[in-house]
Amino acid sequence: MTRKLYYDDPMKREFDAVVVEAKPAGKRCDVVLDCTCFYPEGGGQPADRGSLDDIAVLDVRKQGEQVIHTLERTPETDTVHGRIDWQHRFDYMQQHTGQHIISASMIHVGGYATVAVHQGEQYTTVECDTAEIAEAQLQQIEELANETVGRNLEVRTFDAGESEIPRLELRRPPKVGGTIRIVEIDGFDRVACGGVHTPTTGQVGIIKLVGLERIRGNLRSAWKIGRRALYDYREKTSIVNTLSDRFSARQHQILERAEKLELALKQSQYNERATTARLCALWAEQLQRGTTVSGELRIVTERFEAEPPELFRGVLEALIEQPSTCACLVNVEPQRVQWIIGCSPDLRLEFDAVRRELLPIINAKGGGRHSIWQGVGSEPQHADRLLRCFAEQASRFVGNFG
Template sequence: MTRKLFHENVYLKEFTANILKIREKEGKYYLVLDQTAFYPEGGGQPHDLGWIGNCEVAYVFEENGQIYHVTHLPPEKPDHVKCRIDWNRRFDHMQQHLGQHLLSAAFEKLFDAKTVGFHLGTEYVTIDVTLEEMSPMQAEKVEYLANQFVMNNLQVKQLYPDAETLEKLPLRKPPKVKENIRIIEVDQVDYSPCGGTHPSQTGEVGLIKIRKWEKIRGITRVEFLCGNRALKDYHWKNHQINAISNLLSVKDMDVQSAVERICSENHSLKKDIRNLKEQFIDYEAAMLHGDAETLGPVKIIRKIFDQKDFAELRLLATKLVSQPNVVALLGTKDENKAQIIFSRSKDLEIPMHHLFKEISPMINGKGGGNPQIAQGGGNNLENLEKALETAYSMIAEQIS
């Protein structure tokens, strides 16, 4: 069994070890040491990274009581190898993990909410708690209590109690193992079975900040950050709030109300613009209908626009063919793409999807539709006018 130095001294950054076993598989090397400070993935906490001699450690895991260190290079020597863990990564995990204990304890003490899930990700940390709903006031109370635990700088101990002592401890959750049970005690505030790494004082956790929460399958998932992660989160948010307040010429405390006012005004303006655009399209449709070419009883509108929004083009076509005996052959183009829409009144029997299928190769187009309307686009801009002329000729031939 590898000696677990990460449980003996959580602050150990460098150590010397002997390599007991090397197993190669698919270009990777699995090293077993006689002792290690590398924490293996487990219990919701990610594995440590670092170096074993010249080998960079990419992954650490425990299997059947054996800890494996995965590297991409073989070690230069097996004995008295100098090892070093990535301390920044380890300490971040320690902050987040102990912060989770404190937050979970606060949820239980205030609202009798159990923690049933924990995930320590690269950016955020989440816990799942047995609350069907959580209000902002509840979140604020939990956050405040957890941070009081931090500011009181409580002592964190690891206990290995016997069965009799274990029965007397007010455990927040039952242990998952039956032997060598390790309990993390936070100065009589919290007792939790855990195999992870934690600072020895709660003050090292730093700020605990709940970012957001959501309801998932009858429980609440809470996303939070601790320590340096919370500080980084505050940095970018403070920067953005200050930038927005300067942009809007309001105090930082008034940013939300200012943005809400602008959003309301923007919504109203968008509605006015939509109404004006529709009025303009009504006018445009009337003009095009009045100037349309006539083939027998059928009016054919053939028109190419520059950089016209395709949604507006479709609306224009819809309004044109709302009149009887109308065919609309419309196109638009910008620097990169040509788009066409063929549409007809319901009282006509010209199959527009067949027409589009015949014409679309002229613009290298793709698309489709139904007998009444078909649309699509392609990259051959030069042939757009010719495509509409050909479509007109084909319809003229059908009508005649």
């Protein structure tokens, strides 16, 4: 049996121990000590990190009453000096005790029972047996939790036999039988738990609700606890200050400014779309004056220089609104050329023939369906030849099926 120093004194960071067993496992080594500060994973709390004689401890787990440390390599001596990653451990002590305080606060404020908890790397989450908690009650829970931290209550642990359980009035019934470990926050909460906690509630620090999510019909709340809450506050302050500078607005005015800006953007996008449509119509009208006419067919070709794609397509759409029109436009950029071909709905264009006979001129790819086809070619230097060929040969590819 390994003596569990993490229960005897949760604030202990270093210890000396005798190696009871060292079993090589591949390049690694599983080590059992006579005592340890290393908390093995359990109850939602992750295993401790750290080192034994400067050999990294990669994993810690419980096997019966033994704690097994997986080391990077086999230790060379029979006694080792252990050191746990205190920042990591204390963070999770804050998370775990904080979670007990939150769960108890939920019971005290609204009788909401905790059904699941998770201590993640970013958040601690508490899922409770209700689909909805009113905003005002959530604030009460948050305030009671922080008040409990401020009262700096003692966090005690003790073992209790099965017969004692009923009179202990635990917050939730224990999951295991036999002798169980009880964690008690003086006069506030009592629950069965195998985790490592801060000795007082004051050490937990800030408890802040940061998110809500509905899951399986329950409400799951996400919390920043302890130093994490400070870091989160720091990050949020920095974001608010940056926005405040950018908008020349005070904190309480930022939201209003952002909403106004969003509205102005929508209006301006609407205006831009209307202007583009008008511009495309005018441009198309002008191009139609220079139309090549082949029998009944009006053939339009034009070269554009690096115009925005929506303008390029818009002109084609406006052109083929006129009956008996087919058009081929290119938009020439330094390294490539965009092409677009279309015909009026009353016409039918044999695109497969165009693809076969004309598009190789600019080494083009692309496709579409009646009555617009478009794509990109890799030889912009031949764009004009494509337009010439299209103008000369369009009547071969286009039939009147109107």
